[in-house]
Amino acid sequence: SYVLTQSLSMSVAPGETARISCGGSNLQSYSVYWYQHVPGQAPLLLIYYDQYRPSAIPERFSGSKSGDTATLTIDAVEVGDEADYYCQMWGPSSTALPVFGGGTHLTVL
């Protein structure tokens, strides 16, 4: 089955930039989505189709992809950004299944 690989955790200081990566075989052929999840709250879609932001998401959050690695970048990190971040892809047919990365816990020091 398809696997998306994320680092388990990272730490940044407030105001710095966090870059969270997500790798997968032939990921360049699939759209990548990013979600933020603060335990106890509803997960939140941050990025869709690799790089687009829903209107309610601040510009500090951006997505990109190079080859088989997708990256979520958070500029000027805030304490409130401490959360788990997941990448996700879904195959192109209605019979395909969604795949989530294992999640990266971002700690804001």
Added chain:
Amino acid sequence: QVELVQSGAQMKQPGSSVQLSCKAPGNIFDRYGISWLRRAPGQPLEWMGVVVPLFDVKTFAQKFHDRITITADKSTNTAYLDMNNLNSDDTAVYYCARVKLGNSWHFDLWGRGTLVTVSS
């Protein structure tokens, strides 16, 4: 504000069944699907299954395919997750999520979650 409203927390005995509900605004099933996902303590998000009435699609993760049923009631815009033979590993917060259809499906709106605790 558009939101998915999930049913309340439940405590269940091992071996029992549970039904969770997720009420959506408007005629959601005319344009979207509904997925169920869960997050157990200390574990990442885990996708369980999806129902897309528009395409007559119901798909489940292999791990759950013999224990869960997902239904969509178009008359009340409500999706249901039924899971049987519960065990302690099923203790988790269960989320419903709206599935945005198109060239590549994704989850564009989530419920706040329902805590299910399985304990004797």
